[in-house]
Amino acid sequence: xxxxxxxxxxxxxxxxxxxxxxxxxxxxxxxxxxxxxxxxxxxxxxxxxxxxxxxxxxxxxxxxxxxxxxxxxxxxxxxxxxxxxxxxxxxxxxxxxxxxxxxxxxxxxxxxxxxxxxxxxxxxxxxxxxxxxxxxxxxxxxxxxxxxxxxxxxxxxxxxxxxxxxxxxxxxxxxxxxxxxxxxxxxxxxxxxxxxxxxxxxxxxxxxxxxxxxxxxxxxxxxxxxxxxxxxxxxxxxxxxxxxxxxxxxxxxxxxxxxxxxxxxxxxxxxxxxxxxxxxxxxxxxxxxxxxxxxxxxxxxxxxxxxxxxxxxxxxxxxxxxxxxxxxxxxxxxxxxxxxxxxxxxxxxxxxxxxxxxxxxxxxxxxxxxxxxxxxxxxxxxxxxxxxxxxxxxxxxxxxxxxxxxxxxxxxxxxxxxxxxxxxxxxxxxxxxxxxxxxxxxxxxxxxxxxxxxxxxxxxxxxxxxxxxxxxxxxxxxxxxxxxxxxxxxxxxxxxxxxxxxxxxxxxxxxxxxxxxxxxxxxxxxxxxx
Numbered sequence: 001x002x003x004x005x006x007x008x009x010x011x012x013x014x015x016x017x018x019x020x021x022x023x024x025x026x027x028x029x030x031x032x033x034x035x036x037x038x039x040x041x042x043x044x045x046x047x048x049x050x051x052x053x054x055x056x057x058x059x060x061x062x063x064x065x066x067x068x069x070x071x072x073x074x075x076x077x078x079x080x081x082x083x084x085x086x087x088x089x090x091x092x093x094x095x096x097x098x099x100x101x102x103x104x105x106x107x108x109x110x111x112x113x114x115x116x117x118x119x120x121x122x123x124x125x126x127x128x129x130x131x132x133x134x135x136x137x138x139x140x141x142x143x144x145x146x147x148x149x150x151x152x153x154x155x156x157x158x159x160x161x162x163x164x165x166x167x168x169x170x171x172x173x174x175x176x177x178x179x180x181x182x183x184x185x186x187x188x189x190x191x192x193x194x195x196x197x198x199x200x201x202x203x204x205x206x207x208x209x210x211x212x213x214x215x216x217x218x219x220x221x222x223x224x225x226x227x228x229x230x231x232x233x234x235x236x237x238x239x240x241x242x243x244x245x246x247x248x249x250x251x252x253x254x255x256x257x258x259x260x261x262x263x264x265x266x267x268x269x270x271x272x273x274x275x276x277x278x279x280x281x282x283x284x285x286x287x288x289x290x291x292x293x294x295x296x297x298x299x300x301x302x303x304x305x306x307x308x309x310x311x312x313x314x315x316x317x318x319x320x321x322x323x324x325x326x327x328x329x330x331x332x333x334x335x336x337x338x339x340x341x342x343x344x345x346x347x348x349x350x351x352x353x354x355x356x357x358x359x360x361x362x363x364x365x366x367x368x369x370x371x372x373x374x375x376x377x378x379x380x381x382x383x384x385x386x387x388x389x390x391x392x393x394x395x396x397x398x399x400x401x402x403x404x405x406x407x408x409x410x411x412x413x414x415x416x417x418x419x420x421x422x423x424x425x426x427x428x429x430x431x432x433x434x435x436x437x438x439x440x441x442x443x444x445x446x447x448x449x450x451x452x453x454x455x456x457x458x459x460x461x462x463x464x465x466x467x468x469x470x471x472x473x474x475x476x477x478x479x480x481x482x483x484x485x486x487x488x489x490x491x492x493x494x495x496x497x498x499x500x501x502x503x504x505x506x507x508x509x510x511x512x513x514x515x516x517x518x519x520x521x522x523x524x525x526x527x528x529x530x
Contacts (some may be wrong), residue, residue: 022175093316101125101140102158103367107149111138113137116155122237124159135159152529167240167314169366169443170247174400174446177509178252178480179497181206181453185220187488188242189235197249198486203497207252210236212310213303215290215322217264228258229264243314247340254370260294261322269395272299272523274326275335285329294325294389295338295350305359305473313440317368319403320358322390323351323395325373349387355398372450375427376412378434392435396442403482405450408469409457421458424468432476446479453483453493466496480510 041194102108105116117133139156149155155445179447181200187193188210197208211220219229219241237240246253266273266282269377272292274283284291291413307318325347326334338350346355356373362369385391396402406490408426409421417423432447439445455461471479483493 020408029059035352037039047367062470065273074355081229095228096211100163102156103160105155105157105214107151107153107155109149109151111144111149112147113140113155116149116157118233120157120160122241123161124157125161126159128189129527130191131522132157134161156358165238165244166238167243167247169314169316170252170456171366172252172316172368174368174444175479176252177507178207178254178448179205179481180209180252180254180480180482181205181488181490181493182209182256182484183211183217184486185211185214185235187235187515189220189237192243193488196490197251199494201249201251202347202409203494204501205497206250207244207254209254209256211258212255213262213306215258215263216267217262219306221310221313222424223306224365225302225305227265227269239310239313239315247269247314252317253315254317254319255307255310256321257303257307257310258309258322259320260292260299260324261326262289262292263288263290263301265292265302267375272296277333277335277524283329283334285326291326292520293336294315294347295336300354304361307358307362311362311365315367317370317401318362319370319372321372323355323371324353324390325386326376335525347387348385348391348394348463349389350447351389352391352394361397368400369398370403370448371395371399372405375404375406375431376414378404378406378431378438379414380434380438392438393441395446396439397447402439403436403447403448403450404431404435405484407450407452407454407484409452419451419457419459421456422460424443424452424458424460424465425472428472429476432473432478436468436477447477448480449473449478450482450484453485453490454487461492463492463499466493467500467507470496474507 010064074397080274107116109359114129114133117129117136117176121129121132125131126135135158136155136485139158143155183193183196215500217229219231220234220236222234222237243253258528266289271281274291274293276283285289287292313319338345359369373390373392373395374384376384391412408424408427411420411427415426432449439447451473452464458465475479482492
């Protein structure tokens with residue numbers, strides 16, 4: 001430390017000491033700069049250097065604006081050679097090589113390989129989180145499988161697609177024999193779901209129905225819309241990729257959308273709900289707040305926009321479920337928007353008007369439109385029509401396929417049967433015959449029923465039970481079939497399919513495996529510029 005000169009020293013002496021002081025400061029600055037340069041060089045060349053927690057050029061493919069903080073994230077191979085500014089001499093940036101189909105992820109504290117796999121699944125060519133986690137673990141042998149990562153750890157993520165998949169629908173005739181099982185969105189996007197799909201193909205199935213939106217209002221896929229429920233992870237994070245997988249298995253992709261029974265929207269957007277005449281509050285069906293007003297344009301537009309988005313992602317068929325008004329609860333207390341806007345209309349006219357719009361919007365996109373309807377509508381009881389609004393004759397004009405839900409166990413006290421669930425031949429045959437007669441005027445519509453693949457209210461559920469339903473439906477004009485099991489347990493249908501394929505003339509329209517004749521049409525779009 002240089003002591004400043006006292007004030008009583010002469011001016012010559014003062015100048016002398018000032019000169020010495022300036023020289024020392026200049027020399028010191030040169031020494032500091034040299035050390036800093038040496039340190040930075042060693043940080044960029046040392047293979048054992050520990051990665052920095054916040055390195056802008058490495059953690060992001062697109063550098064942030066000047067002065068913006070850089071969050072942890074991925075870096076593609078093209079960014080590997082970019083100089084990474086050292087933000088902390090104690091945590092130098094390491095240079096980890098990535099292959100042509102991989103990227104480098106800069107971890108946040110506490111992340112695991114499974115979390116990283118979930119983050120990048122939509123960009124991976126692999127189908128499940130488990131598959132990608134396994135691939136990441138193989139690419140990063142230095143990381144323990146279940147260990148928490150440190151902030152700044154560099155993790156190589158393999159199997160990254162370099163281009164975006166833009167899947168196209170594969171058109172088939174509406175009267176193709178579709179043999180499908182139903183999967184929830186959660187199951188469809190899981191490793192177990194992928195296994196079920198592959199097993200269904202081996203069994204002779206040629207189609208899969210999977211949830212896009214269920215009756216609780218949850219979405220299985222990302223969808224940009226003001227009404228979209230808040231969700232961090234989607235079971236099917238990349239819909240075009242999932243549909244591409246189905247097409248690669250020669251499967252017809254049927255996307256199910258539950259329309260007007262939407263618990264999430266009813267809870268979070270009361271302005272869209274059915275109203276109570278007595279309380280002016282949202283109307284409840286047997287105490288449950290689950291129904292939107294089918295006649296509100298905003299409700300219809302939300303569902304239609306979702307359907308169009310799914311069609312653009314390559315789905316072959318859009319299936320509308322809950323395409324009706326609420327059938328239970330205090331009907332006299334329920335108030336709908338159409339009562340004021342179109343007081344002369346009936347509930348059936350509201351449904352028909354919506355379907356007319358939907359059919360006009362979706363059909364030009366090259367997808368089929370199918371509708372799920374109550375099995376009891378085959379009996380054409382006035383009370384059912386007044387409540388549900390499902391006028392089968394009118395609805396059949398604005399769809400390609402009608403799928404009546406004719407589960408034997410659901411025909412409570414019908415036709416004098418105490419245990420209708422144990423009379424599959426009667427209820428399947430009678431229902432299909434009635435629906436065939438009702439839809440005679442709509443020559444183009446195809447009847448493809450939902451059949452019971454669960455043991456509720458029946459003592460005879462078995463592979464034989466499945467075969468009886470399929471045979472009875474075919475005999476009465478059914479074309480193909482859809483198996484419903486809410487738990488996605490298809491052990492009995494798998495067994496039945498093997499037996500039915502051995503005698504196709506009794507059960508099946510065609511002996512081959514499926515309706516998808518053409519190869520999947522896939523357009524690979526270039527990745528967006530960084």
